Amino acid sequence: MKPIIQLQNVSKSFRAGQRYFNALEQVNLTINEGEFVAIVGSSGSGKSTLLNMFTGIDHPTKGTVTINDADIHALNESKLARWRGENVGIVFQFFQLIPTLSIADNLFLAMDFVKVIPKKDRKQRMELLLEQVGIADHADKLPSALSGGEQQRAAIARALVNDPPILVADEPTGNLDSKTARAIWNLFYDFSASGKTILIVTHEKLDGLKFDRVVSLKDGKIHSTHTHLTVDVHKKEPV
């Protein structure tokens, strides 16, 4: 399998008042194409910081991050934004849909910025994705008219609308009830099965969930990595 994400000796420090705080320390991690990876750890372990390294939202204090053969932290902010739009779809814990645009327009917005999908194909792409996530009927509604689960589905659709090879999700089910969360996990399984590389940061219990690998963080370092789980990542659980 081809490595798609490579972190080499990545460290990240933050300043808190007069002190410095190490969020990540000497992290070395390789994610292969098509892997479905969970990043777990308690609060303050560095999960979100690690996620920000994958998305280019944050830069390491030391070390390098190579994604899809690109040294992303050598890019300036504008090029990084463009790179991100083409390569990484991000799903946030609080959905972060644009509140003044309809669901359909939230997807169009992402396509208009990145311009990877030809104009003539955008409507079809939007409809396809909303169908895939199960909210095609809500295309013309504002986010405030949808439930939490529906908004998260819309966020997933937006993250995938430009067909990026990598999908990154930060606590995607943190705000949802268990039944809704189950539905969201099933969506992730579907996209993983289609060949997407998916990285999920979660502190949810992994019972019943399936991953190719679970990376456990503690105090900014990789504590353990389970490269195979006993459960079948490609078998859906009923909702």
Place this chain on the structure above:
Amino acid sequence: MNTPFKKIMNDIRLNYTRTGLVVLGLILGLVGAGSVAVSYTIATRDLNENFLRTKPFHVEITSGNFEELSLDTFRKKEAIESAEFRDLSRERIEVFPGKWVKVSLHGVEDFNEFHLAEIFFEGEEKHGPIPGTMFIERDGQKISDITLHGTPALRVGNGQYKKVPVSGFVFDPAQSPATQDEYINAYVDKKTFREITGKKSNNRLIYRVKNGPGKAGIENITLEILAEFEKAGIIVDKVIIPQPETHPHQWQMNTLLTLEGSIGFLALLMGSVMVWQLISATLTQQTRQIGILKAIGATRRQVFTMYLFKVIILGVIAGLISIPLAVKIGYAFAGFVAIQLNFDILTTSLPGYLYVWMGAAALILPVVTSLPALLKGTRVSAWEATNDYGIQPTDPEAGISKLPFSSQVTLAVRDILIRKKKLALIVIMIGLGAAIFNTGFNVRQSIRDMLNKQGEALNYDVQLTLSNPVPLQQALAPFSDIRPLKKIEARGGATGVLQTSQVETTAEATVFALPWDTDLFRPEIIKGRWLQGNGQPEVVINQKVLDTFEGALIGQFYPLNVEGKILNVKLVGVIKEFGLERIYVDEEIFNRSFNPGNLVKSLMFVAESNTRKEVATLEKEIEGALTSSVISIANVESQAGRMKILYDHLNVILMMLLSMAILVLIVASLGMASAMGIMIIERTREIGVLRAIGATPRVIYSLFVMEGTIISTAGVILGFFLSWPLSVVASAFFGVLIMDYPFGYSFSFPGVIITGIVTLVLGLLASYLPAYKVVKGNTREALLYE
């Protein structure tokens, strides 16, 4: 529509309060600047047009023997555009029963063919007055009860009274408005002029010079003409060359337009600051959204373009509202100026460039004012933006909690100190508003103090000026029995000029001869000293004369020409007074050199007490005494009347100053309200938390009102500090504009009280009203607010 722009349009539509405030700020600025541009264009163009279309004369020469001059030949001179004999006599006219003012009686050669100094007929009839009757300049109706076919009395020549019917009204835009200078202009044919005044016609030649050569050119040409007159044996009594192509009250229009310009500029400034603040707050509030946009692939340029589009759209909306409003207000103000200065608004359609300018301003103003906020707000990285929870890192404890305040006060103070930069801007805005508001009062006080000083300088109650000097006994005779009279002082005088060149180019100065040690006149000396009884030929001039004579020096000798007689006098001092050019000389010196007969030109009356009632009685008694007198009177004016004229001149300016001050403070308060509103919205979650832990709405209100009061108080204190230098500069500026001499700084105590109260009240409202909506809202929703 492109989705990024769709997002912006939806933002505008759905956040209508914020949108409304931004548009309001833009409208304020655009209407302020636009109306100034419109009224300036109309007023300057139309005043000029009104004035210039009369073809005003460039030179006025009086002589007793113009019979030697052929007018036709004179008109054919190469340098002469046009010329005419226009008689002029200054008499008095009864405007109300018992009330008399000056009248300038113009004897016109041909009402159907004006070569220059044209007057325009009001009403249907377009011909001259019926012989034996007169036309009255229309502005005179505002200070009299003179009506068409009325027969007001004129007091002329040797104390004769003549009732002259009014056969029409005319419009003479070249004259000072009657309302401003309290005198009337009347127009008769030459024969009627001679019959009324008993004077010869054709003693006054007026002419225009070709090609507008400017003052110096006109002087040179006039010198040549005078030389020719001398050769021809024409004895010239007087030559006057007014400032060419300048309306007599141009200074007043300049003052009014300057004031309006100041208001417009301030509105523009305040509006710009308001827009900048609001856009800045919008971007701050949308920081996380901007982060999300960048996270999903938007570049900084794309985000910047989106928000720039928003600003432009708001500018277009504001422009569509403000341009017609600015035109309307501009026309209204121009109309106001026109009424004050007695001219017609001729502009029916504004020049195209004005609309282009206003349209461009509507687009450029919001972009320019928002640019710093746009650049800063869109520069934020995706990481900073997505990690922004509206809570800023704070500095370590500043020791506030150790102070003996309640926890609420501590919270209010701490909240203020956390947002130092933002609140500094609000404090500055309030401070500026308060400073300007207070400056308006201080300048008003300066003007009032100046008027009071003028009044104090004159320790007489009524001044009577004779048309011609007469012997003392003759002047005093009519007034021997009048009451209540404490004292009469007689003074000589004439018209004359200090010569610094061969021809004087101003309206001649009045030479006042008075006892050097008189206690009826104690003016404010601004240079040098007052006259002394040392027997030496000395003069003191007022600042108007000083303005005319460039380079005049204290201690220098200058020829004083009084009706052809010349005396070398030493300039010893300059005084400050409101009015025309005046030269003061000791009575003894004057009589010795110019007035061997000790003739008297004016009388100063002092009432027994200077109560308004007694002075009014005295004035009436004087007028009554004149009815049976044969002496020719030029003017009778009470001090109160004079002050009233001065006050009327300045009242418009005073009112505009206060209006400007109020407008500025309201705009500053609007700015504060919008800023407070934004801050409150940003703290919606905080408010939700406070309510969740037990704070009642009253407590929440008191928190914000406390913050608002602290901010307003800081603003007021800053304002008072700022208003001092501002008042000094503004007072000096208006002094120069109005009387060619800077006013001193005056402190207005009522202004301080009013400024403090008004600013604090507006600040209170500005913090209470925005809090109202949020406090009334749902606690759960407040906690969820993001």
